Amino acid sequence: MLPSDLKSEMFAGYAVEARKIVTAHLPTLRQMPLSVLPGLLRELISFDFKFPAERKARERELDYLGSLSQAQLKECFHDFSEIRLSRQLEEFEWVKLPGQFVERLSAQLWSTHQLDAFRKASSDYADRLRAAVPPEPPPIPRLGISVIGQGVTSYGEPLFRKLRPHGAYFSGIKPENGLRQLLDAVAVRAKAHPLSYGHWYIDGGEAFACEPVLACVSYEGLAGARAALLRKMQEQIEQPGMGPEALRSFLAQLRPADLGMERQGADEVLHRFEVSVLTEGSGTQIFSTVFAQWAAREALRRAQPVTMLVRFAPRQRQKPMNELLSASAKAPAEVDVIGSLVDGDFAAYYNWLNQQRLVGAEQSSFLVWFEGHSQALAIGPTMARGTESRSAADLQQVLGWMS
Amino acid sequence: MEVPEQSRRDLVRRALRNGASDREVSHVLARTRRDFLREAAGVAVGSALLRPVWARAAAPRTKRKVVVVTFGGGARDQETFMQEGQENIPHLMRELIPRASFFTQVVNRGILGHYVATASLATGVYETFNNFAAVSPESPTVFEYFRKDLKRPSSDAWVVAPSNGFNRIGESSHRSYGSGLGARVILPKRLLSAATSGSSHNYQHLLRDNYETPYYAPELAGSEFELQQLEMLLKLSVDDFKSYAQTLTSPDELSVYIARQLMRQVAPSLLWITLHDIDVAHAGAYSLYIEGIRRTDRLCSELWQAIQEEPEYAGETTLFILPDFGRDSDEDAGGNGFQHHRTGDVLSRTTWMLASGPGIRENVVFDRAVDSRDLVPTLGAILGFHASLAQGKPVGEVL
Numbered sequence: 001m002l003p004s005d006l007k008s009e010m011f012a013g014y015a016v017e018a019r020k021i022v023t024a025h026l027p028t029l030r031q032m033p034l035s036v037l038p039g040l041l042r043e044l045i046s047f048d049f050k051f052p053a054e055r056k057a058r059e060r061e062l063d064y065l066g067s068l069s070q071a072q073l074k075e076c077f078h079d080f081s082e083i084r085l086s087r088q089l090e091e092f093e094w095v096k097l098p099g100q101f102v103e104r105l106s107a108q109l110w111s112t113h114q115l116d117a118f119r120k121a122s123s124d125y126a127d128r129l130r131a132a133v134p135p136e137p138p139p140i141p142r143l144g145i146s147v148i149g150q151g152v153t154s155y156g157e158p159l160f161r162k163l164r165p166h167g168a169y170f171s172g173i174k175p176e177n178g179l180r181q182l183l184d185a186v187a188v189r190a191k192a193h194p195l196s197y198g199h200w201y202i203d204g205g206e207a208f209a210c211e212p213v214l215a216c217v218s219y220e221g222l223a224g225a226r227a228a229l230l231r232k233m234q235e236q237i238e239q240p241g242m243g244p245e246a247l248r249s250f251l252a253q254l255r256p257a258d259l260g261m262e263r264q265g266a267d268e269v270l271h272r273f274e275v276s277v278l279t280e281g282s283g284t285q286i287f288s289t290v291f292a293q294w295a296a297r298e299a300l301r302r303a304q305p306v307t308m309l310v311r312f313a314p315r316q317r318q319k320p321m322n323e324l325l326s327a328s329a330k331a332p333a334e335v336d337v338i339g340s341l342v343d344g345d346f347a348a349y350y351n352w353l354n355q356q357r358l359v360g361a362e363q364s365s366f367l368v369w370f371e372g373h374s375q376a377l378a379i380g381p382t383m384a385r386g387t388e389s390r391s392a393a394d395l396q397q398v399l400g401w402m403s
Numbered sequence: 404m405e406v407p408e409q410s411r412r413d414l415v416r417r418a419l420r421n422g423a424s425d426r427e428v429s430h431v432l433a434r435t436r437r438d439f440l441r442e443a444a445g446v447a448v449g450s451a452l453l454r455p456v457w458a459r460a461a462a463p464r465t466k467r468k469v470v471v472v473t474f475g476g477g478a479r480d481q482e483t484f485m486q487e488g489q490e491n492i493p494h495l496m497r498e499l500i501p502r503a504s505f506f507t508q509v510v511n512r513g514i515l516g517h518y519v520a521t522a523s524l525a526t527g528v529y530e531t532f533n534n535f536a537a538v539s540p541e542s543p544t545v546f547e548y549f550r551k552d553l554k555r556p557s558s559d560a561w562v563v564a565p566s567n568g569f570n571r572i573g574e575s576s577h578r579s580y581g582s583g584l585g586a587r588v589i590l591p592k593r594l595l596s597a598a599t600s601g602s603s604h605n606y607q608h609l610l611r612d613n614y615e616t617p618y619y620a621p622e623l624a625g626s627e628f629e630l631q632q633l634e635m636l637l638k639l640s641v642d643d644f645k646s647y648a649q650t651l652t653s654p655d656e657l658s659v660y661i662a663r664q665l666m667r668q669v670a671p672s673l674l675w676i677t678l679h680d681i682d683v684a685h686a687g688a689y690s691l692y693i694e695g696i697r698r699t700d701r702l703c704s705e706l707w708q709a710i711q712e713e714p715e716y717a718g719e720t721t722l723f724i725l726p727d728f729g730r731d732s733d734e735d736a737g738g739n740g741f742q743h744h745r746t747g748d749v750l751s752r753t754t755w756m757l758a759s760g761p762g763i764r765e766n767v768v769f770d771r772a773v774d775s776r777d778l779v780p781t782l783g784a785i786l787g788f789h790a791s792l793a794q795g796k797p798v799g800e801v802l
Contacts, residue, residue: 110516283687287688301736315688321657357736
């Protein structure tokens with residue numbers, strides 16, 4: 001089936017809001033090439049459970065496309081139209097299973113050497129969209145905070161190496177009550193500028209008490225869901241004929257209730273986000289540092305928050321082969337605090353990079369702190385790049401200088 | 404003129420942000436590697452000048468040996484050849500590069516999955532099969548050209564690979580080659596699992612070594628090396644093998660141990676070792692990725708030492724070390740940096756190659772573009788076979 005054959009009744013299986021937006025824009029969707037439309041449907045099929053920023057972006061995109069003439073639409077998607085697709089892809093149930101179609105499309109793009117052409121078409125389309133429908137600036141400058149190194153008593157190697165050229169390094173931070181100061185600062189911002197999913201606190205361990213004005217996600221808070229997920233994955237792996245693609249398809253269909261997350265009055269949007277972090281992220285189920293980094297990446301990309309506090313906690317130690325072979329293989333997992341610090345240090349750099357990809361980057365600020373220690377680094381329009389301060393200061397003061 | 408480290412990184416970033424073509428970005432990458440190597444290791448910049456004809460006349464072709472090592476799972480410049488990464492590759496920098504010709508721009512335009520990309524390296528053709536399927540390459544492998552053209556026995560071509568998915572890499576499905584003409588394949592982790600199968604522990608985790616899909620172990624099929632042959636061919640008892648394995652920290656250490664046994668006991672002329680530890684990066688923990696790079700760097704040095712120490716290999720062996728491909732750049736929003744190699748961006752496609760051995764110029768760096776398919780024709784030119792269906796061209800600088 002091709003996009004030109006689309007009919008509104010084909011979307012009967014979509015949730016209410018998803019069905020509404022798709023049918024409202026059906027004439028536009030019918031004119032899109034098959035190489036690109038299922039990618040859009042993959043986003044729209046879960047429209048009911050998207051963050052406000054994502055919904056708005058999709059609505060604006062579709063409104064823009066709807067404003068184009070037939071000839072303009074054809075020109076807009078010309079490069080995508082040049083992508084050659086197999087008959088199997090055309091015959092696939094891409095309306096019902098757009099995510100699986102995209103997986104198959106990706107494999108075909110690689111094997112037919114069309115990936116570069118597709119990448120260029122995607123990039124050109126994104127540029128065009130950005131020019132035509134510029135993203136709206138945030139209501140207040142964004143603030144990102146990463147807290148790394150929980151549990152490390154001493155560390156002699158230099159930290160924040162990737163970030164130092166971009167900001168001011170502080171080596172005289174007074175660490176007392178540092179975490180409390182950061183959490184309070186985040187809560188104050190959230191209360192002063194209430195925004196749905198605009199202020200986040202992600203913890204790679206057990207979260208401190210979470211203010212209702214924050215979107216809170218924690219690794220320990222999802223312990224039950226993680227265990228349920230790993231059990232389900234194990235069951236699937238043991239099925240005859242199970243391969244990576246089939247496992248991915250299985251994971252993509254999991255919902256919060258499948259992992260025991262359904263609660264009365266629960267936040268379905270946030271729960272779906274948590275499930276996606278665990279099912280789409282590689283390593284998020286087993287390493288807390290990876291969980292925190294990937295959750296932050298996805299939250300920044302999707303919810304585009306104005307405040308993001310990420311605290312990294314020690315992850316379990318990866319056992320070397322000789323231990324796996326020995327009697328200690330079944331011993332409880334230990335934690336690797338130094339490895340986690342290294343993970344967190346690099347992940348903080350990724351948190352900053354991902355924040356800077358959002359609109360308003362030139363006004364955004366970022367702070368990373370070695371928890372319980374005197375080292376921090378602050379980046380922002382008011383902070384001199386590549387500088388160092390040894391003066392004594394607490395984190396509240398540093399945040400004040402950044403704002 | 405010296406180019407500071409930050410400026411080098413900026414050159415690459417600027418090229419990426421300014422919408423430079425893939426070819427331009429590859430060239431910038433190559434130059435940054437060359438500049439760095441020139442400063443750090445004191446290497447000379449080579450040209451397209453070929454080495455004198457007399458230089459390779461020393462060893463008759465029947466004695467020549469080649470060892471190919473794939474630098475396990477792909478590492479990026481910033482964790483290796485950029486100044487900030489040099490601490491991770493001390494052995495490459497101090498011991499190997501000064502003795503080698505180094506190619507700064509090896510481009511892989513194929514599928515960036517480890518099995519299919521390694522198969523492409525071994526066939527000289529961009530293979531297009533499903534990376535996660537237990538299938539043979541479609542085009543003849545270097546092992547088949549070598550054995551058929553030179554009438555070599557199966558004991559003269561070997562593959563050592565840690566990942567179960569690689570068990571069919573030794574032999575293609577091509578009708579003119581294929582069955583019975585390939586390399587012997589040894590999967591040390593599979594052997595270890597077989598050796599420990601009677602114990603009380605569950606060693607299934609040993610087989611789930613495909614880091615990209617860590618919960619999946621493909622079905623095995625093909626002519627792999629069997630446990631019973633351990634003692635006969637490698638002069639290694641199962642008990643000794645098990646005991647020694649329990650002193651090793653990673654699958655790649657086990658692979659290098661087996662490779663050394665092979666070199667000592669069988670001395671194949673063509674030995675291909677696929678290292679894979681670095682690919683733990685797919686789990687997303689940066690510290691484990693760095694550990695993998697450091698271990699691979701050390702193991703490459705150990706293999707070099709083994710070549711120098713084994714009488715069958717010393718003075719007769721050309722060593723090639725190259726990653727199958729790189730990893731995603733931090734700049735590409737579609738990826739997650741070092742964790743994967745899914746975007747197909749220029750950094751993940753552009754990598755390097757080191758060649759060292761008798762007659763190969765030492766301490767020289769070449770930054771012209773080399774295609775990853777060029778390896779097989781190059782091996783053919785060194786060992787004296789014709790890779791008739793390979794699509795690359797011999798790398799003249801090492802011939």
